Amino acid sequence: MVQVMVQTMVDVMMPAKAVKSRSAGMSSAAAHSRRTFLKATATAGGGLLLQAVLPPFARIATADDAAAVSGGEVAALNAYIRIAPDGIVTIMSKNPEIGQGIKTMLPMVIAEELDVAWENVRIEQAPLDAAKYGQQFAGGSRATPFNYDPLRRVGAAGRQMLVAAAAQSWNVAPADCSTATGVVYHRESGRSLGYGALAAKAASIPVPDLGKVALKDPKTFKIIGQPIPGVDNAKVVSGQPLFGIDVTLPGMLHAVFHKCPVFGGKVRSANIDTLKALPGIHDAFIVRASEANAGGDPQGLSDGVAIVAKSWWAASRAREKLKVTWDEGPTAAQSSENFAQRAAELAKGAAASYLRRDGDVAQSLNDAAHVVEAAYSYPFLAHISLEPQNCTAHVLDGKVVFWAPTQLPGPGAKLVAATLGVAESDITVNMTRMGGGFGRRLRNDFMVEAAWISRKVGAPVKLVWTREDDIQHDFYRPAGFHFLKGGLDNAGKLVALRNHFVTFGRGGKLADSAAMDANEFPAGLVAHLEYGQSVMELGVPTGPLRAPRSNALGFVFQSFLDELAHQAGADPLDFRLALLGEPKVLTNSSGKPDPLSDFDTGRMRNVLRRVGEISRWSERHTLPARTAKGVAFYFSHFGYFAEVVQATVPPSGDIKLDHVWVVGDVGSQIINPSSAENQVQGAALDGLGSALGQAITIERGRVAQSNFDSVKPLRIDHAPPVDVEFLITDNPPTGLGEPALPPVVPALCNAIFAATGKRIRSLPIDVDVLKV
Amino acid sequence: MAYTIEVNGARRTVDVDGDMPLLWVLRDELDLKGSKFGCGAGLCGACTVHVDGKAVRSCLTPVASVGGSAVATIEGMAANPVGNKLQAAWMALDVPQCGYCQAGQIMTAAELLTKIPNPSDADIDAAMRGNVCRCCTYTRIRAAIKQAARIPTAAPTVK
Numbered sequence: 005m006v007q008v009m010v011q012t013m014v015d016v017m018m019p020a021k022a023v024k025s026r027s028a029g030m031s032s033a034a035a036h037s038r039r040t041f042l043k044a045t046a047t048a049g050g051g052l053l054l055q056a057v058l059p060p061f062a063r064i065a066t067a068d069d070a071a072a073v074s075g076g077e078v079a080a081l082n083a084y085i086r087i088a089p090d091g092i093v094t095i096m097s098k099n100p101e102i103g104q105g106i107k108t109m110l111p112m113v114i115a116e117e118l119d120v121a122w123e124n125v126r127i128e129q130a131p132l133d134a135a136k137y138g139q140q141f142a143g144g145s146r147a148t149p150f151n152y153d154p155l156r157r158v159g160a161a162g163r164q165m166l167v168a169a170a171a172q173s174w175n176v177a178p179a180d181c182s183t184a185t186g187v188v189y190h191r192e193s194g195r196s197l198g199y200g201a202l203a204a205k206a207a208s209i210p211v212p213d214l215g216k217v218a219l220k221d222p223k224t225f226k227i228i229g230q231p232i233p234g235v236d237n238a239k240v241v242s243g244q245p246l247f248g249i250d251v252t253l254p255g256m257l258h259a260v261f262h263k264c265p266v267f268g269g270k271v272r273s274a275n276i277d278t279l280k281a282l283p284g285i286h287d288a289f290i291v292r293a294s295e296a297n298a299g300g301d302p303q304g305l306s307d308g309v310a311i312v313a314k315s316w317w318a319a320s321r322a323r324e325k326l327k328v329t330w331d332e333g334p335t336a337a338q339s340s341e342n343f344a345q346r347a348a349e350l351a352k353g354a355a356a357s358y359l360r361r362d363g364d365v366a367q368s369l370n371d372a373a374h375v376v377e378a379a380y381s382y383p384f385l386a387h388i389s390l391e392p393q394n395c396t397a398h399v400l401d402g403k404v405v406f407w408a409p410t411q412l413p414g415p416g417a418k419l420v421a422a423t424l425g426v427a428e429s430d431i432t433v434n435m436t437r438m439g440g441g442f443g444r445r446l447r448n449d450f451m452v453e454a455a456w457i458s459r460k461v462g463a464p465v466k467l468v469w470t471r472e473d474d475i476q477h478d479f480y481r482p483a484g485f486h487f488l489k490g491g492l493d494n495a496g497k498l499v500a501l502r503n504h505f506v507t508f509g510r511g512g513k514l515a516d517s518a519a520m521d522a523n524e525f526p527a528g529l530v531a532h533l534e535y536g537q538s539v540m541e542l543g544v545p546t547g548p549l550r551a552p553r554s555n556a557l558g559f560v561f562q563s564f565l566d567e568l569a570h571q572a573g574a575d576p577l578d579f580r581l582a583l584l585g586e587p588k589v590l591t592n593s594s595g596k597p598d599p600l601s602d603f604d605t606g607r608m609r610n611v612l613r614r615v616g617e618i619s620r621w622s623e624r625h626t627l628p629a630r631t632a633k634g635v636a637f638y639f640s641h642f643g644y645f646a647e648v649v650q651a652t653v654p655p656s657g658d659i660k661l662d663h664v665w666v667v668g669d670v671g672s673q674i675i676n677p678s679s680a681e682n683q684v685q686g687a688a689l690d691g692l693g694s695a696l697g698q699a700i701t702i703e704r705g706r707v708a709q710s711n712f713d714s715v716k717p718l719r720i721d722h723a724p725p726v727d728v729e730f731l732i733t734d735n736p737p738t739g740l741g742e743p744a745l746p747p748v749v750p751a752l753c754n755a756i757f758a759a760t761g762k763r764i765r766s767l768p769i770d771v772d773v774l775k776v
Numbered sequence: 777m778a779y780t781i782e783v784n785g786a787r788r789t790v791d792v793d794g795d796m797p798l799l800w801v802l803r804d805e806l807d808l809k810g811s812k813f814g815c816g817a818g819l820c821g822a823c824t825v826h827v828d829g830k831a832v833r834s835c836l837t838p839v840a841s842v843g844g845s846a847v848a849t850i851e852g853m854a855a856n857p858v859g860n861k862l863q864a865a866w867m868a869l870d871v872p873q874c875g876y877c878q879a880g881q882i883m884t885a886a887e888l889l890t891k892i893p894n895p896s897d898a899d900i901d902a903a904m905r906g907n908v909c910r911c912c913t914y915t916r917i918r919a920a921i922k923q924a925a926r927i928p929t930a931a932p933t934v935k
Contacts, residue, residue: 103874103911233870240875241863243810243850247876250809258804283793317792317800390814390822390876390910439812439876440910471815678870682913686873689912712819712908721901723914 079203081162082211083136084114084155091186091200093120096130098137099147100411101236102389102441104741105679106147108235110155112676116227117159117220120199121185127235132413132433140435142411143446143548145641145739148675149600152737160217162206169206170197185226222673231678236437248409248436251396253464257286258316259457260323261467263308263477266332266705267543268300270307274328279311282325284318287311287461296423296456302479302545303447305423310457316468335543336705340483343702344381346540347485347506351379355504355536359522363532368500372491376571380488380560382767383699385481385549386707386715391439392474397454398464403430404455409438409445416448420455442690443548447479475715476707479547480700482508482518486560491532496572498565498583500532508542515542517552523593524557525603525639526565526583544702550690551742554640558746559695559753559767562636566754567763576754577616577635584609600642600738610731611667612637612646618729619648619665624758630654631662634754636747643743644669647688649751650724653759657774659696661724661752664688666744668728671735680740685726687744693718695749699768781842783808784852794840799823801839802849810850810879814908821907824880825849831887850879858924859886865924873911881907885921894925 078088086094095111111127130137139150163183170188171178174195182189189196199206222228239246264270271290279288288311297304309328313319350356369375396407404426410416413433421428438445450467458465469477484507491500503524508515520535527533549555569579587606592598615635616622624633630653637646650662666684674680697716701708709715753764760774780789781798783806790805802808802825811834814822818833825834826848853859862882872878881904888895888903895903900918909917 101874103872103876105873231870233867234872234875236875237867237870237872240872240878241850241866241882242854243808243879245809247812249813252807252809315792315796315800315804317796317804321793388910390812390820390874390908392813438874440874442910468813471817471820682870682873682911682916685915686912689914690910693912711817712815713817717820717908717910718912718914719905719908720914720917721905723912723918726915 077204079207081165081203081207082158084158085118085162087199087203087206089200089203091198092124092126093118093186093199094126094128096128096137098130098140098151100140100142100413100435100438101129102142102411102438102445104142104147104683105234105676106142107437108232109676109679110147110151111235112227112232113152113155114159114162116225117156118162119183119185122227122232124186129435131435132417134414140413142441143443145643145742148670148737148739149642152673152675154214156219157214157217160219161212161214164212164217165206165209166199166202168209169202173197173202173205228673228675229677232676233678246437247391247439248396248407249391249394249439249468251407251436251466253396253398256396256464256466257312257314257461258319259310259312259454259465259467260316260319260470261291261308261310261453261457261473262323262326262328263306263473264330264332265476265707266330266336267302267545268333268335270331270333271309272329272331274309274326276309279322279326282318282322284313284315285311285322286313288322289460291456303419303449303452305452305456306449310460312457312461312465316466320470332705333543338543338702338705340383340702343483343540344485347381348379350506350538350540351485351487351504356538357536359520359535359537360527361534362527362530365500365502365532365534368532369489369491369502372500373494374492374571376490376492376564376567378488378564378567378763378765380486380563380765382484382556382559384483384544384546384702385694385698386475386478386700386709387440387442387444387549388475388712388715388717389438389440389442389444392469392471393444393450394466394468395450395454396464396466397451397458399424399455399459402426403432405432405434406451406455407434407436408448408451409436410448410451411438411441411443411445412448416451419448420451423452424455424459442550443552444478447547449477471712472710475700475710478700479516479545481549481552481555482515482542482546484518484556488560488564490564490568492568492572496574496579498526498530498568501526501530502534502536504536504538506538506540508546509539510542514539515546517546517548519553520557521553521593523590523603525561528590529583529585529605543705550687551640551745554638554742554746555691555694555749558636558638558640559749562638562747562750563753563764566634566636566750566757570757577612577621580612580635580637581609584612600736603639604644607644607669607733607735608637608639608646611644611669614729614731615646615648615665615667618667618727619650621648630759632755632758634751634756634758636750636754638743638746640746641741641743642670642738643740645744645747647744647747647751649692649748649755651752651755651759653756653774655776657771657776659756659769659771659774661692661722663724664692664726664748666726666728667731668740668744669731669733669735670740670743671733671737673737674730674732675737680730681728683740684728684744687742688726688748689718689723691745691748692752695752695767695769696722697768779839779842781839781847782844783847784849784855785846790839792839795838797835798825798837798839798842798847799834802834808849808851812876812879814877819908820877820880821884822877822880824883824907826883826887829887829890831884850883853882853886856886858889861927862886862889862920862924864927865920869916869920869923871913871916871920873913877907877909881909881917885917885924889921889925895921
């Protein structure tokens with residue numbers, strides 16, 4: 005099995021024919037006719053391949069090398085494209101890179117339409133500049149749907165300007181000119197000019213109307229659709245500085261910032277004078293949120309003690325001697341255990357409000373042939389990006405310069421402007437590569453802290469959190485509690501569904517990322533359906549974690565559907581197909597039709613059926629005892645994903661993950677198949693890791709866990725092979741950072757049920773209940 | 777006090793406390809940023825370096841304990857025949873996502889392939905389980921180790 009995976013990986017990297025499309029070989033329906041499967045197929049030849057891939061890769065460096073490569077004057081065609089006289093093209097990558105592959109992918113889109121050879125492209129990370137680049141962020145799997153078409157047009161406009169420049173030089177019509185990999189041709193006269201020779205002239209041509217530029221026929225793509233390796237890989241594998249934590253500036257000081265373990269706690273006093281006398285310490289001081297964050301926004305300035313030193317180690321050692329007296333505040337009374345008790349009490353009563361009420365659920369449950377009732381819950385989760393939160397800031401004369409590992413630089417600058425009382429226009433944000441994001445770096449508390457400390461000490465400051473800081477001062481995926489009742493008729497059809505969701509609020513509003521959508525599946529497909537909600541006040545900061553909401557709701561609903569399928573005596577996959585029914589579009593909860601966010605049951609049916617085929621779902625009864633498959637699907641971030649997990653649960657209860665199969669539909673184009681497969685495999689394993697070993701527990705208003713021994717990331721010895729297949733459909737291309745994650749958790753839990761008869765209704769999975 | 781240590785074949789002198797971890801000496805005193813800070817507790821492997829060829833967690837290694845041992849970091853792997861072919865395989869298979877853990881992964885893998893030139897899956901699991909990849913690129917890490925194992929150890933292919 006592993007050998008197959010190796011071969012698959014090798015094949016993915018073959019430059020010319022890595023991605024094979026073939027006609028849909030699957031079942032009948034006319035709806036399938038336009039679809040092809042995009043799949044890396046196994047062929048031999050790993051050794052040769054290495055030779056084939058390395059040379060072009062080695063030539064792809066980043067922009068700092070470009071100056072050395074290209075001599076003479078470099079011409080800018082637009083904010084994204086610069087061309088040097090030697091034909092070397094520098095393309096700006098607008099969005100922050102957190103490992104989703106965006107620094108490679110977005111420039112691929114521009115380079116394709118510009119019609120240049122990828123090995124002549126250099127990539128440069130753009131700074132924050134909304135006027136030039138529009139929205140710049142890493143979140144919501146939005147980069148592809150938001151940028152694919154616009155950046156194709158940016159590239160095509162550049163190509164059109166180069167063609168116009170050549171046509172002027174030759175005194176011919178632009179329509180009689182063509183391009184191929186960095187050269188403009190006039191076939192009739194046999195003339196040609198390279199982009200490098202044309203760039204200066206092209207830069208003086210008026211920029212065409214982006215809405216009217218001619219785009220390539222996707223069938224002719226040479227770069228889009230190719231498995232292009234990450235542009236920073238050479239730096240990554242050789243250990244060159246890339247990340248926020250690697251930033252070094254002349255005269256830079258190092259800082260740690262110690263906050264109250266209880267969220268929102270205030271400093272009463274601290275032994276500042278003792279700290280200041282310690283070796284290597286430059287300064288130490290109390291920071292008070294009241295100075296700039298009277299409203300107590302958890303993203304804004306917090307109370308704490310800053311220690312600034314000549315080295316991070318010195319600051320860290322001094323912190324061991326720090327003694328603080330805290331006013332812990334009201335959150336100290338909160339705990340995970342109390343929330344669970346309170347949720348159970350609330351579930352006994354009526355929901356405080358209703359997201360949706362269709363039909364007559366009470367009557368329908370009363371009339372149902374079978375009723376299934378279950379309580380599901382999931383814990384708070386931390387993001388645990390491997391690079392701890394950090395930020396480098398230099399505040400000088402009212403101006404702020406950042407080297408910030410942030411997923412959301414624009415709002416970060418805005419927050420800092422408000423906190424420091426400076427103009428947003430006086431803030432510069434240089435975006436660094438990030439050692440993971442997962443949503444944590446959508447919150448910019450570290451930018452506020454670094455700037456505050458830099459201003460106080462009057463020097464550039466690099467703030468680096470410890471792992472303990474990172475785990476104990478996160479914006480957590482909110483915990484949640486669901487009390488479900490489902491009714492089946494005599495034919496085993498789901499006729500009634502009630503969910504009472506007990507979630508969290510903060511200051512009279514739902515807590516960040518603690519909402520459930522009124523259209524949560526299977527809403528719209530069940531005649532009698534009621535989604536109620538009750539809210540508990542929470543002092544713990546919450547926020548988006550990779551596939552926010554979906555990462556939890558997928559577990560709840562796709563697990564409960566599995567319970568209903570078993571109660572109905574149905575094959576869990578067939579039960580889901582029946583529920584999806586004939587292909588139709590369920591409008592999103594805004595009520596406004598939107599082809600991206602509306603739910604197309606036909607697309608989901610197709611990925612579900614296909615994952616059944618590639619996982620040999622129908623043959624699962626031949627598996628040995630205590631080995632089983634589970635299936636689930638989920639629609640999020642515009643992506644349709646169905647997944648099967650095969651797991652073995654030995655009598656010890658120690659779950660062995662045997663294999664994962666993933667089928668996704670994210671539209672008409674997989675832009676970079678290598679990165680796409682990597683993202684999907686990573687998302688699936690990430691979900692499995694969270695289900696198996698991660699929970700944040702609140703005790704007395706603080707986080708009980710502190711490092712990777714108590715919050716356990718998935719490790720290689722528990723990582724199963726993950727087969728990935730994309731269905732190519734006639735829909736706009738959408739993103740891949742998130743949507744593969746939600747289905748994997750219920751697929752695992754459903755496999756565990758099939759293997760053991762034990763239903764997992766609470767995360768993380770308690771292996772003790774699986775022991776025989 | 778002053779400590780002279782050998783890093784990637786060069787002798788370097790730093791004036792620091794003896795209990796300062798090798799990680800912070802490398803990163804902040806010698807400006808070798810390839811070894812990463814992940815947990816400070818030997819739980820994630822991002823800081824892995826070689827001391828006399830053995831993979832160690834530099835975040836838990838006081839500089840005073842290094843003595844005359846040879847320290848090798850990711851920055852020195854291009855000159856290491858095994859490290860170099862791992863780097864080549866890592867790039868050929870496009871292993872990294874965020875990339876933050878990969879230096880540590882390569883350092884641990886280099887020790888593994890030096891000891892066991894053709895590791896089994898169980899060998900890989902045992903050697904690599906101390907290195908966390910939060911992006912979960914484990915499928916490709918495993919494949920890259922196997923691919924590197926198939927490359928004859930010869931002249932460096934990546935400069």
